[in-house]
Amino acid sequence: MKAFWIAWAGQLISLLGSGMTQFALTIWIYRVTSRATDLALIGVFFMVPLLVMSPIVGLMVDRYNRKLMMMLSDLAAGATTVVVFFLYTSGNLEVWHLYVNAAINGVFQGFQWPAYSAALSMMVDKKQYVRVSSLLDVAGPASGIVSPILGGAIIGLGDAGGFDGLTIIMLIDIVSFIAAIASLLFIHIPNPDPQAAEKTRGEGFIQEALYGFRYILQRPALLALQSVFMAGNFIFSMARGTLLAPMLLARTGTNAWIFGASQTIGAIGMVIGGVVVGAWGGFKRRIHGVLLGWAMGFFGILITGFGRSDPSWMIGIWAVGIFLAALIVSLINASNQAIWMAKVPVEVQGRVFSARRLIAWFANPLAALIAGPLADYVMEPAMMVGGPAAGTFGWLVGTGPGAGMSLLFILTGFVGLAVSLGSYLIPLIRDVESILPDHDAVGAEG
Template sequence: MQKQRNNAIKKEVRIMTQNNNSWRKTYFTLLAGQAISFISSGILQMAIIFYLVAKTNSAIILTAATLIGFLPQACLGPFAGAFVDRHSRKSVMIGADLIIAAAGGILALVAFYMELPVWSIMVVLLIRSAGTAFHSPAFSAATPMIVPKEELTKCAGYTQTMQAVSAIISPAAAAFLYAVWPLNAIILLDIVGAILACVTVAISSIPTPELCPETKRQQFLQDMKEGYVVLKQNRGLFALLWIGVIYMFFYMPISTLFPLICMSYFKGTPAHASAAEIAFAVGMLLGGVILSIWGGFKKRRYTIGLSVLLMGVSNMLSGLLPPDAFLVFVVCCTVMGISAPFYGVQDAIFQETVKPEYLGRVFSLLTSAASLAMPFGLVISGPLAERLGVEKWFVICGIGIIIVALAVFLLPGLREIDNTQ
């Protein structure tokens, strides 16, 4: 009986996505709302960094703010995934955006009457991160309910392009707005972005998969474990999970050390560091556009493996450059950016392979695992980069990422991914 019900749901989704071109209108409406929210959030995030630097000039405070941005997503991930799979993805996305907006509204109100204390900013960052822990898996789980299976990889490219555009626009817009507006006005801008995102979600039709009777009866804690169980049953997906964890362990510290290698090793200025960041963002935009048009290799593990390999080689070469080769480093940054969107193909693989009723838990588990790997990488990279030299740490991380790429090409379990298409 349950199998018949699941087949009926799949048929309903297939009719909506494959035989009705309205899926494009629905998807791009959602994506437009997410883009507005993503850019406004990026502007606020940069403005908060400017504020903390101006107020404290403390590396410890900035590190704490970074960790607060990651840890709630890591800790709440399993709970959020189970919650997403038990409720309407549309309602979860709207609720998460409204909570984030409300937290920003309180902060704007405080900023109107007094100078913002650091602790209040940390609390709001905590709430925003917690909201993201629910919003991200809900959006990822909703996408395959809208988009045809054969279009998921290209849609992953659209998402990566949107993120790249935000990465280019947000820092420049934040620098301009922070100079002419008070912080509470920038917070209000982010609130407007969140509300517009809620509107686009509200007017979109997003099917909700029906829970099986076993899931309805079981305890919530057992429900949370099922994301791991579902991945464990598929060797390819389970291998992708751990590849992602190891990849993030090496990659995230490198991304935070860009300013240091620009200014310390290449003897540059903050302008040089900004140029490297912009080069990466422009490369990411190009990569997202290419992926949106091309769709990647037919065997998706080749797309993922090539992405990781290019990232590793570019990082390793960056550390081997002489101190007067900054322009070559900028080229390497562009290649890193181009490679990044192609790793996002893994989202399409999970969306195609995992049953819709488990997608929230699976994506939350992926986010939690990656978020836990990031702080460990950051804690280790700081002392080692200082002791060995930041350029040598780039070489070490580059080699580590290359090994991860080889694992993508060679692990037998990952071949099963392409056999499920």
């Protein structure tokens, strides 16, 4: 466990710096363009190369040094931040530069999650899978508590004091990447048994890269489980993943303090959720953590849609909704991760987990491409004063900038609740844990 804690601490520091930069650049982009679509495209340019590379990355994680894969992703992220720093300080940074930056990061960040997930199976005891998975989920939110506060404070003080807060934030980010890479240098991260991995090799590189998809397709219960995640991710990304930042910035006049507070509240919710799951261990039947977790998360999204900045007390509705949607994330992810870690042999987890991510996350860029233009060109104009939907829904979410996005939150919340609770009616999903044996009870299958 010592190696796990060192790696976890290094990533926590790195995520702190990355969170501050992401927070600051989100405000910078919205101040420049005032469009949700531009923010959505950052996610699209990040996700598409990450997903396209997933099968190849999974094969490399299974074949080669997992520690090297993890260091490579941190190094690439640090290098791209350096490039953005010099473009910004020289006065040449444009929004399209950030699209390119996101695409490069997407390629290299694809190594990190499969490598960490696969290495985790060999670093800790099986009984600790849910707990350490929840701790991995906590790392991002833990840094997220501090990064929006620091980022908002630095930007706010910079606006008031006449200095450039974004420059300082990116310098902090660069230092944090150095700390993450250094932490990996001092620990041993095990690699799979070459002889066991050799047994799963196909006739060529392409066949091996596709092994993860074949593995899942041959197990309908796993495919059904991951299909639920694909649907959940699509609905979740339509609202919280894509429109939360532009909705809040639009409804508050790009107020960095309120936006930062909302990010911090969400991060606190995720940390509390992760700590609770880590101490509790989750439901005995992991599928309850997945489906009930999704339902509670979508209820939080539904609540978020009712918030607004006028009257000021309704800002508290945002806080409740954001907190609830974030609180349950660790339970969902840790429960799902525990199922997959228990069912999939360690020597093929890199390929299978990459394929699993591609199936589940494919919906994210699609949701962003739909949600951004839908908000900018349909929902927002419809909910402006005098707009075609203002008379019908104005009493519910108000009118003006951000109201159309608020209405989308409510609609997606209802749809998400129906999908998550309705999945209990499908035996392949409901009984996935009894349908499939644990991998330590059977050998790897191809």
